[in-house]
Amino acid sequence: MQIVKRIGVVLLWIAGPVFVFAGINNNDPYFVPLRGAGNILLVAASAAAVLMLLRRDFLSRRGWSGRLLIVLWCLPLLGITVSRATLVLRERSILEAEPALARTLGQHFIVGYSSFDEVARLAERGLIAGVYVTRHNLAGRTADELKAEIAALQGKRRAAGLPSLVVAADQEGGIVSHLAPPLTRLPALASLAELSEDQQKAKAEEFGRIHGQELASLGINLNFAPALDLRPEAKRNRLDFNTLISQRAISDDPAKVGAIATAYIRGLESAGVDATVKHFPGLGRVRADTHHFRADLDTPVDELEATDWRPFRDVLSTTHARLMVGHVAVSALDPGRPASHSKAVIDGLIRKQWNYQGIVMTDDLVMGAIYQHNVCTAVVEALNAGVDLLLVAYDGLQFYRLFACASDAAERNALDTAMLRASETRLRRARMVD
Template sequence: MSAPMGNLASLAAAVLQPGFVGTTPPPWIRRWLGEGLGSVVLFARNIVDSEQLAALTATLRAERPDVIVAIDEEAGDVTRIESARGSSRPGNFALGIVDDPALTEAVARDLGTELAAAGVTLNYAPDADVNSNPDNPVIGVRSFGADPALVARHTAAWVRGLQAGGVAACAKHFPGHGDTRIDSHHDLPRIGGDRARLDAVELAPFRAAVAAGVQAVMTGHLLVPALDPELPATLSPRILGRLLREELRFQGVVVTDAVEMRAVADRYGFAGAAVRALAAGADAICVGGERAREQDARHLRDAIVAAVTAGEPLLGQLPGG
């Protein structure tokens, strides 16, 4: 299938989920929304309170009514909407200790209701990682716990609750970031264990999330030799296609973790990671936690256009392509 070359930039922009700096959308975001950009992601730097957040999302929708407004709001230690004072809702670890899935579902529903009222449509949560390594520097209390069955039932409850509140859930970090001593913001973690171990531990919460109807899954920048000995999960057709799509039968949106993270950017380049992720089967590219300038988004967009022009099989991943 082909697309007019003049339309490729618009199609490439549609798969990006960029962040930006400030509590109002900068001119470039507003302009891009009119030129094909389909989504933005919000962080604490964009949010003062619920009233301001609602005004911000309304401004975005004035430019594009169907824009996907994403946020990275886990509650607990990772909160964007209450970053100044700390989250008023328990995080995953506390919910796992209590181990009442009905409570977990209620907390997530309450959060989803608040986010939906403020105009948010996608939340990069829940964290579905099994915190099986006590030396993990990045997951820790973001996880429901170290027991796969417990994490699975609370992941499913969180998904049901958030989506009942009106916001799409995004289970992360597929296929599981719990058993590592390395933070993928800084280097490439390696997840050991054979396939039987992965099925019993890391994959159990993601199977539960899919069964609960999760609408999105975020990939992890993780090398998992039992699944693919060469490519990180975000860039692996075996993991995104064969495992997530075919075996787990996930039919929703596959979102990458931020492509500026060093686990992939240091090895494949900032734009190279984005292009490879699309080729592997990702639907949306998260960017802008750190690289939040227009030139960063343009660099990714232009790299995607160049890859398609050069014959890379990416067009099927672009909306309308």
């Protein structure tokens, strides 16, 4: 029995720091599963551990080690309290932001959400430009309920005298079909690559039309598709749990990717839904999964222009598609800095060399390649580089932190006003602002 007790004490010493870490970092995106019921369990387990230690008289019988163990198990409760208080204070500060500043910065944010009431407050105050809906917004609900919710958000925008929200989804087909069911689960566009050229275009346009009609029926007006990354030659990276680009890329042939994507976009736009091509500068050549890690693209620019970037240039020059920039660093242009907030890539290459004056948005800024580093720097550099929309998808609560980054930069005059004016012009041209 004595051995069992000692093992129990050792386990408490081991588990304690883990619980403390979870409590202190409760607002971190990696701890999203702990929120709600998970937090209740964390608090209950910590409180139970403290009560057990007190009942067994660890406070006096075990000396300093016993007291330290009790303090250790009090820290998760303190960590959760501080984390929650920090979030509440930040939320209050953002919601009370000066209206002009709120709308100036808010027109650059698209956020994912779980709480209608919370996102409605952001929408009617002009703190966001749009929302991102995905499978958790449909969990336990019907398509009609989601449609009504989107309509209610748009109603609040109209009542506030603000432009309609961008309502975005990620419905590529294949493994990325976040709203299917209830929407139709179509095959990936890669399934069309071996058809004849005419069949490719006809089927791709049909897929786009189906996606567009179904998304539009819910009130969704922007789709994060198609993916223009070239299919990688290398074997799948075993540490790639999320990107899975080998299953999503249309082809390894740039011309084929461009033709199929253009036809798909034509079908999507025919239903009144805008397309977003992604994930520039391309994920086909990189091994790291930017959901968790930094990634570098070390290929020379001339080679990229002839291969990986050709579909992007072809599609952007012949459609009205938006461009999503991912978190891969282009070593030849801006080594070490993710393209999503690189001025050399966005302003130098895309805007000036390619002369693309459409909407540029980031991939999700809650990904590890950005969030686990200096996310405030990324937000400010992205806006100063000419990015129009900042995506905060996986964990919408991070919006408050990212907006605070932009707001603080504005107060310090660290935002490039010329870039912001140019972005507002593009947003107005795209009818995203009045």
